Amino acid sequence: MTELRVRGLVVQHRDSVAVDGVDVSLASGEQLVVLGSSGAGKTTLLHALLGAGPRVQGDVSVGDLDPYDPTHRRNVRRNTGIILQGGDLVPRMRARTAAVSGCSHLFGRSGWWALARGHTPPPLRDRLTELASRQGVTHLLDRRVSELSGGERQRIALVRALLGRPGLLLADEPTAGLDPARAAAAVEALLSHARGAASTTLVVTTHDPAVAARFDRVLALREGRVVHDGPALSAGQVDELYARPVP
Amino acid sequence: MNVTTGSRWGGTAGLVLVGLWALHGVGVQELGGLDARGAAALRGVLRPDLDPQVLREVGTAAVETLQIAVAGLLLAVLAAAPLALLLAGSSRAPRLVRSGARLLAALLRGVPELVYALVFVAVVGLGPLAGTLAVAVHGAGLLAKLWAEQLESVDHRPVEAARLSGAGRAPVLLLAVLPLARPNLLSLLLYQLECNVRTATVLGVVGAGGLGQAIDLSLRLFDYGKLGTLILTVLALVLGVDALSRRVRAAVGADTRTVAP
Numbered sequence: 133m134t135e136l137r138v139r140g141l142v143v144q145h146r147d148s149v150a151v152d153g154v155d156v157s158l159a160s161g162e163q164l165v166v167l168g169s170s171g172a173g174k175t176t177l178l179h180a181l182l183g184a185g186p187r188v189q190g191d192v193s194v195g196d197l198d199p200y201d202p203t204h205r206r207n208v209r210r211n212t213g214i215i216l217q218g219g220d221l222v223p224r225m226r227a228r229t230a231a232v233s234g235c236s237h238l239f240g241r242s243g244w245w246a247l248a249r250g251h252t253p254p255p256l257r258d259r260l261t262e263l264a265s266r267q268g269v270t271h272l273l274d275r276r277v278s279e280l281s282g283g284e285r286q287r288i289a290l291v292r293a294l295l296g297r298p299g300l301l302l303a304d305e306p307t308a309g310l311d312p313a314r315a316a317a318a319v320e321a322l323l324s325h326a327r328g329a330a331s332t333t334l335v336v337t338t339h340d341p342a343v344a345a346r347f348d349r350v351l352a353l354r355e356g357r358v359v360h361d362g363p364a365l366s367a368g369q370v371d372e373l374y375a376r377p378v379p
Numbered sequence: 380m381n382v383t384t385g386s387r388w389g390g391t392a393g394l395v396l397v398g399l400w401a402l403h404g405v406g407v408q409e410l411g412g413l414d415a416r417g418a419a420a421l422r423g424v425l426r427p428d429l430d431p432q433v434l435r436e437v438g439t440a441a442v443e444t445l446q447i448a449v450a451g452l453l454l455a456v457l458a459a460a461p462l463a464l465l466l467a468g469s470s471r472a473p474r475l476v477r478s479g480a481r482l483l484a485a486l487l488r489g490v491p492e493l494v495y496a497l498v499f500v501a502v503v504g505l506g507p508l509a510g511t512l513a514v515a516v517h518g519a520g521l522l523a524k525l526w527a528e529q530l531e532s533v534d535h536r537p538v539e540a541a542r543l544s545g546a547g548r549a550p551v552l553l554l555a556v557l558p559l560a561r562p563n564l565l566s567l568l569l570y571q572l573e574c575n576v577r578t579a580t581v582l583g584v585v586g587a588g589g590l591g592q593a594i595d596l597s598l599r600l601f602d603y604g605k606l607g608t609l610i611l612t613v614l615a616l617v618l619g620v621d622a623l624s625r626r627v628r629a630a631v632g633a634d635t636r637t638v639a640p
Contacts (some may be wrong), residue, residue, distance in 0.1 A: 212543075234544035
């Protein structure tokens with residue numbers, strides 16, 4: 133379980149400000165969806181929670197650690213499971229290797245040898261068996277990622293993100309490219325894990341109001357600024373969020 | 380005839396004249412009147428000598444050429460792999476180290492294999508070792524550059540995912556960069572092998588072993604039948620390696636065939 137605090141965060145990419153004075157706090161085990169159109173600053177905010185991206189000002193803390201402090205960053209990242217937008221698995225890799233690839237710090241020497249022979253690193257064997265079974269992907273572990281459907285890849289990515297028992301789970305547009313049924317299943321899997329026994333802090337970004345409606349707390353971003361932080365948005369608020377700015 | 384059509388005809392006529400001037404300059408008109416030696420050479424090349432003894436000698440030379448190509452490739456890989464890792468931006472090596480690696484790779488590939496072969500023949504003597512070293516040194520510089528480009532151009536998302544999971548440089552390389560780049564790295568390796576086979580044939584002419592040396596010898600001895608056999612063997616070898624590499628490339632799913640600069 134991990135609490136999050138972001139205070140006055142400003143992140144700038146070259147000439148454009150991607151995140152502009154964002155404040156948000158999450159208690160341990162809380163679930164948040166970040167909603168906004170493309171370019172609203174959702175991905176940048178997610179990356180900032182892991183100390184990635186050019187911060188101009190503001191503070192970020194994950195648990196008691198500052199992800200922008202080089203001495204803390206690795207610990208923050210190793211305590212975080214992340215699913216990136218648009219498929220972040222190596223296509224020709226076996227799903228088994230892809231699933232354990234986020235936990236290389238837990239391999240040990242024997243783990244690398246096991247991996248080279250196509251086996252699961254021993255320290256991760258039980259956990260992978262349990263998670264793969266829970267996500268229904270046990271039969272896919274020896275297939276190549278490129279042979280899997282979008283929904284199956286997403287489940288492997290979720291197994292990878294959860295393998296290290298993270299206190300914080302981040303998912304950037306986890307439903308991108310999935311049909312409505314698979315998108316709903318992917319969000320349900322994230323929420324049921326976060327609300328389950330592990331009680332993981334969860335932050336999901338999306339531009340899909342239907343996905344956002346499944347969360348109790350919505351942070352809406354527009355041009356890098358928070359325009360809403362609270363329960364689900366009304367239809368009118370959603371329309372306003374996605375309205376084109378007046379030139 | 381309007382101005383545009385006129386200038387087009389003028390340009391075409393100019394190009395034809397330049398072509399004829401070049402052909403005349405290299406003496407192509409002398410092809411019509413071959414002397415006795417020229418005719419004998421042409422006859423010999425067109426009628427390869429298939430005597431078992433000649434075939435054995437040509438086979439030995441072909442094996443030697445392959446050995447030069449493969450051994451040269453192996454040595455090149457040993458040098459190119461660390462150089463490519465240092466050159467690639469994703470390695471995040473210190474700037475001074477990267478600049479040094481870039482300069483070394485440029486120096487290695489900047490000198491043609493033939494020049495290296497002449498130098499190594501002087502250093503280690505006539506024979507396949509000189510050819511192997513020449514192929515290896517030039518290939519190391521070339522492979523380092525091409526491999527580094529492949530390592531830099533992989534899909535950034537899996538690499539980013541590995542970095543954001545807290546993995547160090549080596550795990551990011553082993554679990555994201557190399558698996559993503561592997562088909563194209565292998566493709567370039569096979570392309571270099573094809574180049575090595577062709578180059579190893581040429582290098583023999585300056586005494587660096589293999590089929591080239593046998594070609595040079597048969598020319599000096601006016602043994603044109605054997606020369607025909609050797610030329611056919613070179614062709615078979617190059618086409619064979621080419622076909623093999625094409626099949627392997629397709630099997631590993633390489634999506635590019637970068638041509639060396």
